[in-house]
Amino acid sequence: MDQHKPDRQRHERMDQQRVDRVEPCNDPDVIRALYDDPFVQDRYGQSNYYGFHPDPDRFYLVGYKDGKPVACTLCIIKTWFDIEVHLCVPETNKTLGPIFAKMTLDWLFANAPVTRISTSVIGVFPQVRNFVKRLGFTEEGTARGAAYRDSAPVDLWCFSLLRGEPYGRR
Numbered sequence: 001m002d003q004h005k006p007d008r009q010r011h012e013r014m015d016q017q018r019v020d021r022v023e024p025c026n027d028p029d030v031i032r033a034l035y036d037d038p039f040v041q042d043r044y045g046q047s048n049y050y051g052f053h054p055d056p057d058r059f060y061l062v063g064y065k066d067g068k069p070v071a072c073t074l075c076i077i078k079t080w081f082d083i084e085v086h087l088c089v090p091e092t093n094k095t096l097g098p099i100f101a102k103m104t105l106d107w108l109f110a111n112a113p114v115t116r117i118s119t120s121v122i123g124v125f126p127q128v129r130n131f132v133k134r135l136g137f138t139e140e141g142t143a144r145g146a147a148y149r150d151s152a153p154v155d156l157w158c159f160s161l162l163r164g165e166p167y168g169r170r
Contacts, residue, residue, distance in 0.1 A: 018065060019096055022103045025062040025072070034062075034072045034088050061107055063100045065093075071100045075108070082116040083108060101135055102168045105161065115163045122147055123155035132159050136167035 025031065063071040070093045076084040085104065089097045108114055119137065121128045133139065137159035145153035161167055 019063040019070065019100050019103055020065055020067075022061050022063050022100070022107045025060050025069070030062060030069050031060055031072055034069060034090060061104050063096065063103065065096070071096055073100075073104045078118070081114055082118060083112060083114050084118045084120075086119060097131065098135070098168075101131075105135070105167055109163055116160055118158070118160040120146075120156040120158050122149060123157060124149055129157050132157075135161075136165060137161045138165075 057077045059075050059077075061073045061075060062069045071087065071089040074086045074088065076086075078084055085108070087097065087101060087104070089100060105117060108117055119132060120143070121132055123142070129139075138161070140158045140160055143156040143158055146156040147154050
């Protein structure tokens with residue numbers, strides 16, 4: 001029996017969850033390609049977070065693996081000290097979600113003067129709510145009926161993370 005097999009499998013899993021770098025991207029074709037995924041469309045298709053929006057108060061961070069874009073984050077500048085983030089991770093790359101999210105937070109805290117990063121989660125996705133909590137975000141409350149899904153009002157769960165608070169997968 002190969003005594004190194006479990007170790008090799010662990011390294012293969014870690015390699016699959018690797019994102020080489022995160023950097024700003026304003027190429028609409030890259031952003032649209034990442035959003036053109038049924039898994040992403042199901043979550044964002046009816047919202048104003050879907051797709052590429054050229055706007056001076058928005059920018060995109062893209063995660064690359066082996067030179068190819070694998071995920072992106074829409075960043076909305078609410079104030080100079082508060083940025084709202086929304087991750088776009090296609091289903092084929094969803095195992096990259098936690099590491100990409102942490103790298104996005106690392107990039108924002110290192111390259112922007114933000115003291116607060118916020119996000120909101122549509123009330124029909126409790127698994128996303130749990131993901132955000134595991135990243136270290138604090139739930140601030142519920143905006144009742146603040147979004148629409150299938151022509152019906154749904155709640156938004158609101159979260160924030162302050163500079164200096166611990167974050168990363170818990």
